[in-house]
Amino acid sequence: MKSFLKNIIMLAIACSLSKQHATAQAPTYSLQQLKEVALKNNHILAVKQWQIAEREAKIKEDETKRYPTATLNGNYQYNFNLANITIPAGSIGILPLSSTTQVPLPNVDKNIEIGNKNLYNIGVTAYQPISQQIKIKTGLEVNRMDVAITEKEKQKIALQISQGVEQLYYGTLIAQKQLEEAQAKLAVAQAKLGDVETAIAAGKTIDVNQAGLMANIADEEQNILKLSIQTQNYKSDLVKLTGIAEEDFNLQELPLVLEDITGIESFKTSVSSNPDIQIASLTKEKADLGIKAAKQSTLPDFGVVTGYAYQSGNPILPSHNPFVGLNLKWNIQDLFSNKHLLQQREAQAKQAEEYILNLQQQVNSDIEKAYRKVNQSKALIAVAQKVLEYRSKELKVQEDKQLAGLNLKTDMLNTKAQVAKANADVYAAQLAYTLAVSELKNLIGQ
Structure with a gap:
């Protein structure tokens, strides 16, 4: 049973390694390329863009209400x-x-x-609204506010997509570094087992540590398998998020440049640039426009009517009749119903105010958390780099000993595994710092 389980694990590792070898010929993507592809292929962003186009068309439609409305009518009647x-x-x-x-x-x-049995009637009438012009203008401002809100929603989604790509990209790189560390540890465990088996065959030791060493090998094989699966899952999520066609691809490792971050107050003063707060502020302005529109709804509909009519078949009426006049229409019920509508709009405005205040508190808290994460990651980088420096010096000592024949192969492999772990820790700390900086910038819409 143990042999069967070992064969399965080794087969999975072999498949993982062969897949990694196959991906050596696969396309390589940088972080920027993945972001661009993700933003280009994302369907939600496409929906938002079409919503913007729809609302802009609605603005143009409502702009026509400011101009005269012409009606053409005709009639034929046989008596x-x-x-x-x-x-x-x-x-x-x-x-x-x-x-x-x-x-x-x-x-x-x-x-x-x-009269005449054949009766013809044709005419054109034009109505120019006058008192409704201010209400139409307010309606256009509401439509433009909808466009602005949708644009901010699109910007927010784009930031979320970019951040998601970054997290998966860096997560994949960290898992790959950890995989290298696990492979180095596996080599150490296999070398130790080989030394013990050689000693047993030579009669220099007894089989007391062989089972424990085999267990260590199995542990490292399991760890390699877990990291391989984790890497595959990260890449699968990247494929779904970016929409790239390739299932197998490599990630380009760029030299990490740790960006210096200014004081936290500069971020808190830029909190108004947060997409959620901007959307909430636009929603508040839209609610204020709704109050304005509710007040304007009490005005009567007053305008100018003009037209021309031609008829044939009725000798009593003139054949040609141009006319001009005034039109007044006032729904008295609006004076009462708009009072309640105004209360609704004022309640909406108050809700928007409270929501903005809550968002500001939440974003400030998130900025403090992200800024603290930046400082923590920076401290971890310093410690990890110090460990790596010491491990590298230790490796140099082991290499000198090996040249002099003063150490074992396992000593060298063990030190290399420690160096691989230190490298992975430095890399993970640096990527954590980069992600924390990215999160901090996203909170202020950058």
């Missing part, structure tokens, strides 16, 4: 029956032709049809 006017005989008078002959006017009853 089967027309109105008749009957003039009775003699109703106009009597025409005396002679003393004996008198002719009534008209001499018989006359029936006259009024």
Whole structure:
């Protein structure tokens, strides 16, 4: 059973190592390239961009409400029956032709049809709102505020994506360094087991430590397997986040430049640049505009009406009729309902104010936490570099001893494993510092 389990672990390690060898020919991405690809391929960012386009089109649509509204209408009607006017005989008078002959006017009853069976009517009417101009202007300001809010939401998502890529990128690099450390420890454990087996075969020792050494090998194999799986998971998450086509790829290791950070007060004074606070501030301004619009809704709708009408078939009405006039419409119920609407908008504005205050407290707390993490990571870097310096000196001593034949192979391998661990610790501390700085900058929208 133990042999079977060992074979499985070794097979997994072999697959991992062969996969790492295969990825040597795979494409290599830098952190900046991964960020650019992630921002380009992200669907949520694309949705936000289309939302911006939609809201900008809404602004243009609402801008047309400021100009006259023209209505063209036409009508055709066929009348089967027309109105008749009957003039009775003699109703106009009597025409005396002679003393004996008198002719009534008209001499018989006359029936006259009024109008025409074919009736045409066409006209155009234009209405220019006047009193609603200020309300339309407020509505346009609300629409522009929606565009600004959506743009800030897009910026926030972009920052979150970039930070997510950084975390996965640095996490992968740290896991790879830890994998190198684990492989070095495995080599040490295997060398120690080899020394013991050689000693047993030569009859110089008994089988007392062999099981413990095999357990150490199994532990390191397990650790290698865990780190290999962790690295694969990080890369899989990077593929999902960035949308790159390759499943196997390498990460370009750039020289780490530790950026100096100014005092915490400079970050706290820039808290207004935080995307969440900016979105909340824009929401507050939008709520204020809603209050303004609610007050303007009580105004009557007053405007100018002008147009032209042409008709044919009705002799009573003129054929051509240009006209101009005024229009007034006032919904009295709005005077009462808008009072409650105004209360709702004022409550929304108060909610926005409280939300901004809460966000400011939260962001300030997060800045303090991130700044503390920066200082802690900086201290860890100094300690890790000191350990690495001492381990490197120890390795130089072991190399000199090996040249003189004064130490064992396991001594050298063990020191190399310690140096690998020190390297991994320095690298992890440096990347932790970089991530903490990135988190601190993201909190102020950089």
